[in-house]
Amino acid sequence: MGALKLAPLARPDGMPTHEYAHRRLRQAIMVGSIRPGESLTIRGIAEAMESSPTPVREALRRLSSEGALKVLDNRRIMVPKMTADRFGELMALRAVLEQHGARRAVGHITERQIDRLAEIDRALDDAIARKDKATALLLNQEFHRTLYTANPDQMIMPMVESVWLQLGPFLGIAMEHVAQLYVVDRHQEAIAALRKRDEDAVAAAIAADIREGIGGFDRGAIENLLRLAGQ
Template identity: 40%
Template sequence: MTTESTASRTAFSPDTASTRLHRALRVRLCEGDFTPGEVISIRRIAAQYGTGTMPAREAIRWLVTEGALIFSDSRKIIVPELSHDRFHEILFARKNLETEVSRQAFDNIGATDIEALERIDEQINDAIAQGDLVSYMRGNYQFHFHIYRLSQSQVLLPLVEILWLQYGPSMRYICTRWGASSIADDYHREVTQALRRGDLASFCEAIAADIEQGMLLLE
């Protein structure tokens, strides 16, 4: 399973330092490696990834156009802080788009994929038990996008990825605030059980329920 984005712009871009860095930063944002309000330093990013400042600047500006980062003034780039209403709206959009992407992926999910999802879910459960939010966020992203990429959607998948770019940092903040107990009841087991039964309706219902759990944290 790859962690690279399949968004159309990335997929059809040349393999350059800036596109590789853009893909890496996208994954980190989706996994919650950055926090709302965090200042992003072009020089620090360039140093972390061993690139020049020009590729780092291009990758970060690309993320700004996707809404993952914003300019707080002419010289500062930050991870945006989402309001309660906007975060709720993102989760609402996720529920609808991701359920449809999952439906499109269903026929492409084979036995090896189900086994991979079950392994990821075990790692997620271990992370929850240990209160390891970093590993939880990483595993949750991997679980969902293992499914979504199998849809091979060129329209909906890029939209889902953009929603996750905005969702990841704020969800990490919420999980950090409420602790491991806030994420104890995910629906990943129901997802894999439905896949083993070949039950499309229950599979999509479990995906939707898993996303709704995030909405309940906002109430």
């Protein structure tokens, strides 16, 4: 039996247990605190968050539909293992999806929202300067999310989040083995392009940001990291 350790998380009043379980597990996976290949038990999770199997199972179903977990033939549940090929596909998908999302946001985003992006980027630079990898990752996600959700009818966010979620466990490994994150994000470039309403330039900035920013490793680096982590 694995003594599952789960970071605590505030529970808003009235939130159902299954949703709370989903949020908490999701966060744990997103920041890579559950190792790929590690198997989870319903009862173990239920005990860890002081509830019962029923709502936990609902949370696990959702997470498996989101690609964060994989249900084996034994019906056992685990965090999928990463491979260099899978990582490549995920990053390529991220690029396509997010470029699209960025393009479809250009026509909707307000100056005020662009200001908000700049604000998030400042906080992000600050976190990087403090070498606070975890919050840097979160703020980077918030930057992208804020951009894409400027389009009120946007349909990509659940899919983008799914990709982030699938990348999460590997980023957890990466952050353990990479001494410093020397991040060269393209957020300023994106912001400038947004102010000019230049759709192509926005898309280019986002593509470059994904390719070279946080989590942007080349294939060799990936294989190295996977070997180091014994995957």
